[in-house]
Amino acid sequence: MKIVFIGATPQARVYKQVIALKRKYKIKISLICFRYDKILFKGIFDKVTILPKGDPFSQIVEYLNTNKLDVIHLFSDKLSIANAVIQSKIPYVFDPYDYFLEQENMSKKELLTHWQIITSSANAILLRYDENIKNNSFFKQLNLENKLIVQMYDYCLEDYFIKKSQTRENRIVHIGYVSKISASEAFSATKFDKVALTVAPIIPYDIFCSLWSDEFELLKKEYITVKNQLKDSFNLYPTLSQQELNQRISTYKYGSYIHDPIVKNINTAYIKCSVGNKIFNYLEAGLPIITTSELESSSNFVKKYKIGFCLESMYSLKNNIKNIELSYEEFLSNCYEVREKQLNIMTHIYKLYELYCKVRG
Numbered sequence: 455m456k457i458v459f460i461g462a463t464p465q466a467r468v469y470k471q472v473i474a475l476k477r478k479y480k481i482k483i484s485l486i487c488f489r490y491d492k493i494l495f496k497g498i499f500d501k502v503t504i505l506p507k508g509d510p511f512s513q514i515v516e517y518l519n520t521n522k523l524d525v526i527h528l529f530s531d532k533l534s535i536a537n538a539v540i541q542s543k544i545p546y547v548f549d550p551y552d553y554f555l556e557q558e559n560m561s562k563k564e565l566l567t568h569w570q571i572i573t574s575s576a577n578a579i580l581l582r583y584d585e586n587i588k589n590n591s592f593f594k595q596l597n598l599e600n601k602l603i604v605q606m607y608d609y610c611l612e613d614y615f616i617k618k619s620q621t622r623e624n625r626i627v628h629i630g631y632v633s634k635i636s637a638s639e640a641f642s643a644t645k646f647d648k649v650a651l652t653v654a655p656i657i658p659y660d661i662f663c664s665l666w667s668d669e670f671e672l673l674k675k676e677y678i679t680v681k682n683q684l685k686d687s688f689n690l691y692p693t694l695s696q697q698e699l700n701q702r703i704s705t706y707k708y709g710s711y712i713h714d715p716i717v718k719n720i721n722t723a724y725i726k727c728s729v730g731n732k733i734f735n736y737l738e739a740g741l742p743i744i745t746t747s748e749l750e751s752s753s754n755f756v757k758k759y760k761i762g763f764c765l766e767s768m769y770s771l772k773n774n775i776k777n778i779e780l781s782y783e784e785f786l787s788n789c790y791e792v793r794e795k796q797l798n799i800m801t802h803i804y805k806l807y808e809l810y811c812k813v814r815g
Contacts, residue, residue, distance in 0.1 A: 455479070455480075455481045455482070455524050455525070455810060455811075455814070456481075456482045456483075456484075456521075456522065456523050456524050456525075457475075457481060457482070457483045457484075457523070457524065457525050457526075457527055457810060458483070458484045458485070458486060458517075458518075458521070458523050458526055458527065459472070459483065459484070459485050459486070459487075459499075459527045459529060460485075460486045460487070460514065460526055460527070460528050460529070460530065460535060460539060461486075461487055461528065461529035461530035461532075461535065462487060462488050462489075462530050462532060462535070463487060463488060463489055463490060464485065464487055464490050464491075464495065464529065465529075465551055465731070466494075466608070466696055466731060467529075467551060467582070467608045467731060468529060469494055469495060469498070469611075469696075470608060470609060470611045470799050471527075471799075471803070471806060472498050472499065473498060473611065473613070474611070474799045474800055474803035474806075475803060475806065475807060476498065477800070478800065478803055478804075478807070479807055481807075482500045483498075483499055483500060484499055484500050484501040484502070484503070484521075485499045485501070485502045485503070486502075486503045486505060486514060486517060487502075487503075487504065487505065488504070488505050488507070488510070489504070490502070491695075493695060494695060494696060503517060509534050510534060510535060510538070511534050511535075511537060511538045512538075514535060514538035514539070515538045515541060515542065518538070518539070518542040518544060519542070523544055524544075524545075524810070524814045525544070525545050525546065525547060525810045525813055525814050526539050526542070526544050526545070526546035526547070527546070527547050527549060527810075528546050528547065528548050528549065528572075528576070529549045529550070529551060531550055531568075531569075531572060533568060533571065533572070536571065536572045536575075537571075540571075540575045545577040545813040545814055545815070546575075546576055546577060546813070547576065547577065547578045547579070547580055547806075547809055547810065547813060548572055548573060548576035548578070548579045548580070549579075549580040550579075550581075551582070566592070566595055566596075569592075569596060570596060570597075573596050573598060573601065574596075574597075576601070577602065577813035578601070578602040578603070578604065578809050578812065578813050579598070579601055579602070579603045579604070580603075580604050580606055580806065580809065581603060581604070581605050581606070582605075582606065582607055582608060582728070582729065582731075583605070583723070583727040583728055583729070583751070584605070584727050584728075584729060584751040584754075584755075585605065586726065586727050586750070586751065587723060587727040590722070590723050590726070590727065592723065593723070602809070602812065602813070604805055604806075604809050606802060606805050606806060607729050607734070607797070607802075608731040608734050608799075609734055609797055609798060609799035609801075609802055610734050610737050610738050610793040610797050610798050610799060611738065611798075611799055612798065612800070613697075614696060614697060614700045614735075614738040614739075615738055615740075615793065616700050616701060616704040616738065616739045616740050617740075618740060618790065619704045619705060619740060621705065622705060622706060622707045623658075623705055623706060623707065624657065624658070624707050625657065625658040625659070625660055625706050625707060625708075626653060626657045626658070626659050626660075626706065626707065626708040626709070626710045626744060627659075627660050627661075627662065627703045627706040627708070627709055627710060627741070628649075628659065628660070628661045628662070628709075628710040628711075628712070628732075629661075629662050629699070629703070629709075629732045629735055629736075630661055630662065630663045647677060647680045648714050649710075649712055649714055649768060650680055650684060650688050651680065651683065651684070652768050652769060652771070653710070653712065653768060653771060654684045654687040654688045655684075655687065656771050656772050656775060657707075657708065657771070657775070658686070658687040658688070659684075659687065659688055659710070660688065660689040660690070660691065660706070661689070661690050661691065662691045662692075662693065662694065662699060662702070662703065663690065663691070663692060663693060677690055699735065700735065700738050700739040701739075703735070703736070703739045703741065704739040704740055704741070706739075706741060707741070707742075707782075708741060708742055708743065708744050708762075708778075709732065709733075709735070709736030709739070709741035709742070709743045709744070709762075710743075710744055710745075711730060711732055711733060711736075711743055711744070711745040711746075711749060711752055711756075712744065712745065712746050712765070712768045713725065713746050713748045713749050713768070714768065715746075715748050715767050715768075725748060725749060725750070726750045726751065727750070727751050728749075728751060728752065729751050729752050729755045730749075730752055733752060733755065733756070734793075734797065736789075737761065737789050737792065737793045737797060738793060740786070740789055740790055740793075741789065742761060742762045742763070742782060742785035742786055742789055743756050743761055743762030743763075743785075744762055744763050744765065744771070744778065745762060745763075745764050745765070746764065746765045746766070746767055746768055747764055747765065747766050747767065748767070759788060759792050759796070759797070760784065760785065760788045761785055761788050761789050761792060762785050762789075763777070763778045763781065763785070
């Protein structure tokens with residue numbers, strides 16, 4: 455089987471999918487994108503094609519017309535890319551990394567049309583969201599009742615497992631993925647300064663940002679006032695490679711997936727229905743998770759597998775710290791257990807392979 459992954463910038467989710475597919479099945483996989491992490495993705499694709507800046511439509515069309523392919527795995531919501539895929543008539547699986555994120559300068563009507571174009575032509579949709587996404591009002595308007603939809607989280611990859619650490623600092627770590635827009639806009643939108651000022655006095659709080667270096671420098675200047683207030687209880691670090699990141703955060707006691715309830719400009723579908731990739735980063739590193747009830751699906755996920763503690767809100771951390779400490783060893787043991795089988799991507803990769811087989815016909 456020959457598959458091509460097409461999108462703007464492949465995330466760790468793509469890396470895990472490709473590694474797992476190649477380890478379990480005889481399959482050739484190529485990549486078309488604007489840019490990618492050459493260290494992370496070194497040697498895993500059979501072929502990589504870098505798109506030029508601007509409109510990539512013609513180059514994608516040419517590639518698809520001159521290469522015999524069975525299925526396209528579309529991980530981009532850019533219409534310029536999607537239209538080329540649609541025109542090719544090759545069956546495609548649509549795998550939106552962050553579903554229903556608002557497009558810049560786009561009205562709700564335009565946004566709905568945008569997503570309808572991509573989803574209506576897709577042979578199948580691969581969702582990293584929980585089943586409750588189907589109750590989302592925007593999702594309902596897409597009229598996907600008869601569409602083949604498969605739910606698949608990012609899961610854990612054994613390559614990144616960190617063995618049980620004997621020394622852990624009593625600190626909480628947050629991994630922040632905000633690289634798509636400028637640091638000042640992204641970071642102020644998610645109000646990590648407010649979270650840090652609330653959490654760090656109770657448990658020292660550090661953030662690792664997934665940012666390009668120039669964005670990080672901008673962010674660092676913007677947050678110097680928070681650092682001055684919190685001193686050694688708060689640190690801000692630039693992005694690391696996946697393995698370096700997991701190794702580094704394994705020395706922490708907790709992983710943070712805490713939302714500031716005052717923030718209203720984050721998409722409701724994301725807040726209510728997403729089980730974030732950072733949860734699996736924490737599991738790979740062996741960290742129990744502290745989350746908040748506003749993150750509905752993520753908090754339910756944490757409670758289901760008993761891998762951490764769900765707070766009513768970030769403001770209730772102080773009143774619950776003793777309960778968290780009492781359950782810590784149980785949470786820690788469960789983290790190591792569930793990542794091996796139940797939440798290991800090798801256990802679930804058959805879903806994606808079988809989806810390819812169905813859409814290929």
